[in-house]
Amino acid sequence: LDVGVEELEELIQGVDLMMDATDNFDTRLLMNDMALKHHIPWIYGGCVGSYGVTYTFLPGQTPCLHCLMGTVPFGGETCDTAGIIPQAVQMVTANQTTEAFKLLGGYPEDLRGKLLSFDLWKNEYVAIAVDRLKKSNCPSCGSQPTYPYLSTSHRQKTDVLCGRDTVQIRPANRIYLNLAEIADRFAALGEGNVEWNSYLVSFSVGEHRLVVFADGRALIHGTKDVAKARSLYHRYLG
Ligand SMILES: [Zn+2]
Incomplete structure (x- = not known):
């Protein structure tokens, strides 16, 4: 499965929310720029091994994925060696879909507001406030966005x-x-x-x-x- 700018531009018409079920940051950064350009929230979900992360990105409010890259440990690089346990997927998707219900049902005040990170095997659960990581000069969500991942030259091939x-x-x-x-x-x-x-x-x-x-x-x-x-x-x- 592969998605590019053209496909996303077509798919995003009339959409209220994007749900991430991808397996690479190339595509997620593209989704991130697309969501910001169209002012559509999107819900990140990623897992590897027994580890999972999810976060609800709200255009104009929260930091974007581009802001968080390099700072937040998404842990997405090692599924090659670590594999994945389905319970981690279930945990991430349970959180993603509940956040979707809140957004689509009109209960934004009930959104988690924090980045959820957990490791089911190591019994670690943390909800991290990432609001202050929003960058005012971010090329994707800053005051003068250029949406770099929507342009051909920036697209990872x-x-x-x-x-x-x-x-x-x-x-x-x-x-x-x-x-x-x-x-x-x-x-x-x-x-x-x-x-x-x-x-x-x-x-x-x-x-x-x-x-x-x-x-x-x-x-x-x-x-x-x-x-x-x-x-x-x-x-x-x-
Ligand atoms: Zn940003």
């Missing part, structure tokens, strides 16, 4: 996918590839196992496998090395 030894690469702008043509081109190289259908082309090269989608997105399996993945992408897709 690679993600190392959690636990899958795979790098995802997506083009800065939406493109449309002729998959039949690409499959022919790969087959002509004489390397391994070209398979394709109307959604994707899959192709092996050495210990790597490239899966290319019609919108230009690609999954490079067999590596976590972004530079290596990029070079394979560029070598075979230009």
Whole structure:
């Protein structure tokens, strides 16, 4: 699953609230800028292992995700090795959905107001006041916002996918590839196992496998090395 600026702009029309169920900060920072631009609250939720964090972002009131990055321990980097226990997910989603009820039901005074962080295994629960972390010069929520994550140049184009030894690469702008043509081109190289259908082309090269989608997105399996993945992408897709 992948979402970019264009998809979010379409999805956000008529929406009162965004709920985060993503697994990377690239997408969350994009959601954050989109929420601020459209003055829509959004509810962050993240977990790894037995650890979870949730926070309700209110445009014009609370600090935004951009303000909090680098300060708040979101713990999102290690799901590769730590895995996750479902109870942590249940805890985060119970809090997220209750906050959603309060917002959508018209009870803003009952919102938690604090960032909730817990570790079910270590029996730690803290609600942290983060209001003073709001930055007046924040490029996303400050007095002169530029929404940097909505612009092409700031958009991260690679993600190392959690636990899958795979790098995802997506083009800065939406493109449309002729998959039949690409499959022919790969087959002509004489390397391994070209398979394709109307959604994707899959192709092996050495210990790597490239899966290319019609919108230009690609999954490079067999590596976590972004530079290596990029070079394979560029070598075979230009
Ligand atoms: Zn901010």
